Amino acid sequence: MPESLPSIAILGAGSMGGAVLRGLARSGLATSGLTATNRSAAKASALDDLDGVTSIALEDQPSGNADAAATADIVLVGVKPAMVPDLLREIAPRVRPGTVVVSLAAGVTIATFESILGAGIPVLRSMPNTPALVGRAVTGLAGGTEATAEHAALVRRLFETVGTVIEVPEDKIDALSTISGSGPAYVYLLIEELTEAAVGKGFPEDQARLMAEQTFIGAAALLEASGEDPAELRRQVTSPKGTTERAVAVLQGAHLAGLFAEATDAALARAKELAAGA
Numbered sequence: 001m002p003e004s005l006p007s008i009a010i011l012g013a014g015s016m017g018g019a020v021l022r023g024l025a026r027s028g029l030a031t032s033g034l035t036a037t038n039r040s041a042a043k044a045s046a047l048d049d050l051d052g053v054t055s056i057a058l059e060d061q062p063s064g065n066a067d068a069a070a071t072a073d074i075v076l077v078g079v080k081p082a083m084v085p086d087l088l089r090e091i092a093p094r095v096r097p098g099t100v101v102v103s104l105a106a107g108v109t110i111a112t113f114e115s116i117l118g119a120g121i122p123v124l125r126s127m128p129n130t131p132a133l134v135g136r137a138v139t140g141l142a143g144g145t146e147a148t149a150e151h152a153a154l155v156r157r158l159f160e161t162v163g164t165v166i167e168v169p170e171d172k173i174d175a176l177s178t179i180s181g182s183g184p185a186y187v188y189l190l191i192e193e194l195t196e197a198a199v200g201k202g203f204p205e206d207q208a209r210l211m212a213e214q215t216f217i218g219a220a221a222l223l224e225a226s227g228e229d230p231a232e233l234r235r236q237v238t239s240p241k242g243t244t245e246r247a248v249a250v251l252q253g254a255h256l257a258g259l260f261a262e263a264t265d266a267a268l269a270r271a272k273e274l275a276a277g278a
Contacts, residue, residue, distance in 0.1 A: 006073035007033035017078025019132035023162030025050040035068040070094035078104040088116040110144040122147040137163030138180035142170040178267035
């Protein structure tokens with residue numbers, strides 16, 4: 001059994017904060033306390049099914065964010081990026097020295113966190129993705145100026161309850177978000193298009209969806225289970241002068257490598273615009 005985690009507060013347990021919360025609750029590692037805040041009582045009550053979670057509705061307890069932060073050893077900030085500075089100013093007087101603060105907010109720099117929270121508060125910036133909901137996230141993690149290797153290891157253990165963790169410098173977080181953060185959308189788009197191709201071949205929608213979805217799920221499972229390079233698995237499916245070879249040649253002729261580079265470059269440019277407030 002992995003070592004248990006210290007007390008944790010998730011301020012803003014929305015889609016991503018909520019996914020991490022559920023992963024932590026499932027893991028059973030948050031034995032020292034797990035608190036979540038949401039603005040409305042309705043959202044807070046939706047977390048009542050989670051064992052060991054104290055769920056706070058800010059409409060009932062306006063000081064809930066500061067109250068939760070004051071007693072936690074790790075504070076995850078999951079509110080919308082535009083709301084982060086105000087939240088940090090609210091909790092800063094109550095956060096104890098040495099409390100580890102972790103950002104879930106896209107585009108908000110570690111420098112913003114450190115300037116508001118002040119000295120003595122280790123800050124890390126994270127970028128999980130939506131498969132956290134099923135425990136299969138890829139989370140990018142970057143440490144601030146006061147975050148030690150021990151702090152990073154602690155927060156890594158936290159995010160490993162919802163998937164895989166990749167530690168990167170902060171200047172690579174936005175680039176990582178264009179691959180793993182946005183990546184599920186790319187996969188879903190490919191599944192949509194393959195489904196449409198199947199419908200075009202005369203299959204009914206339900207069969208087309210089943211074929212496309214389960215082919216992606218099965219291919220990913222085989223990739224994980226085999227440990228093979230994806231190029232090698234592709235070669236195993238692609239018989240010389242066969243049907244798959246003909247299809248792959250068409251896809252490669254569409255310059256997929258350049259297309260993915262262009263798409264992720266566009267996402268990175270937008271991330272920089274958002275960080276600049278555009």
